[in-house]
Amino acid sequence: MKKITYLFEFIIVHTLFLIFRSLGYKTSSNFGFFIGKTVGPIFRSKSLIVKNIEKSKIKLKNNSYDAAKNILGNYGRIFAEYPHLKNFRNNKLSKFIKIEGLKYLEKIKNENKPVVFISGHFNNFELMAMQIEKSGINLATIYRPLNNMFLNKTMENIRINYICKKQIKKGRSGTRQVLENLKKGCSIALMVDQRVTEGSKVNFFGNPASTTTIPAQIIKKYKCDLVPIYIERKNKYFFKMYVSEPIKVSSSKNQAEVSLFINKILEKMILKNPDQWIWSHDRWKN
Numbered sequence: 001m002k003k004i005t006y007l008f009e010f011i012i013v014h015t016l017f018l019i020f021r022s023l024g025y026k027t028s029s030n031f032g033f034f035i036g037k038t039v040g041p042i043f044r045s046k047s048l049i050v051k052n053i054e055k056s057k058i059k060l061k062n063n064s065y066d067a068a069k070n071i072l073g074n075y076g077r078i079f080a081e082y083p084h085l086k087n088f089r090n091n092k093l094s095k096f097i098k099i100e101g102l103k104y105l106e107k108i109k110n111e112n113k114p115v116v117f118i119s120g121h122f123n124n125f126e127l128m129a130m131q132i133e134k135s136g137i138n139l140a141t142i143y144r145p146l147n148n149m150f151l152n153k154t155m156e157n158i159r160i161n162y163i164c165k166k167q168i169k170k171g172r173s174g175t176r177q178v179l180e181n182l183k184k185g186c187s188i189a190l191m192v193d194q195r196v197t198e199g200s201k202v203n204f205f206g207n208p209a210s211t212t213t214i215p216a217q218i219i220k221k222y223k224c225d226l227v228p229i230y231i232e233r234k235n236k237y238f239f240k241m242y243v244s245e246p247i248k249v250s251s252s253k254n255q256a257e258v259s260l261f262i263n264k265i266l267e268k269m270i271l272k273n274p275d276q277w278i279w280s281h282d283r284w285k286n
Helices: 002-021 025-043 046-056 065-091 102-111 126-134 151-161 172-183 212-220 255-272
Strands: 097-100 115-119 140-145 166-169 187-191 200-204 207-209 225-234 238-243
Touching: 002 025, 002 065, 002 151, 002 200, 025 065, 046 065, 065 126, 065 151, 097 102, 097 126, 102 200, 102 238, 115 126, 115 172, 115 212, 115 255, 126 140, 126 151, 126 187, 126 225, 126 238, 140 151, 166 172, 166 225, 172 212, 187 212, 207 255, 212 255, 225 255
Parallel strands: 097 238, 115 187, 115 225, 140 166, 140 187
Antiparallel strands: 200 207, 225 238
């Protein structure tokens, strides 16, 4: 029964991708926003988004329920923009993205030493790894495969062809690949905002949250610099990506302290534009 459901989802998504591709970038992004706000609650729990916002105790311009609508709309935009990632890659849509901190990407490329890029699921987050690889940096990204095996193949093809050629699946085999790539001088990019079963409980917006320790382990073992990256949406269709100056994390910090330091960086990113982060991850689940 589950396979039939997955196949049905695959057919719907591919049909929508064909429609989005034919509509063009701006129109499909707007259409995606409409779909996200109207249909989004069927697939993503609006109540969970509201609960997470309230648990974080952050201050919003609107109330939690209005913010949840905009968050779901943003999900829709991201979904509708997937068929257009190819045109971001080949520069046909390059006018829609600006990068602040290009000098740091250039420095990382010239020094040819691996660093750890960290970020979260903000806006069209796929664009960040794409821009890093386009800058000439040897990069590998870590991702979690989708449960839907049909859709997962589609997403893997998009990521390998247009986002970043080196894609590493989360898990034990993935950990070995990360280490192999680091030894070859390859930088690693990963999202640090999701709940992980193999992580540690680390403070996040005042509450203990299961947090990945992978970046902390890499930084401690390989003495890599930490490079926070962030992307925000401006005026619906435009993006601005921020690349921070590489951070040399003190060797005196233990793994727990490094993980807390990373969570604090993530909090600052979220606070810039709270409704541009994916709040539907059950980050504080016990």
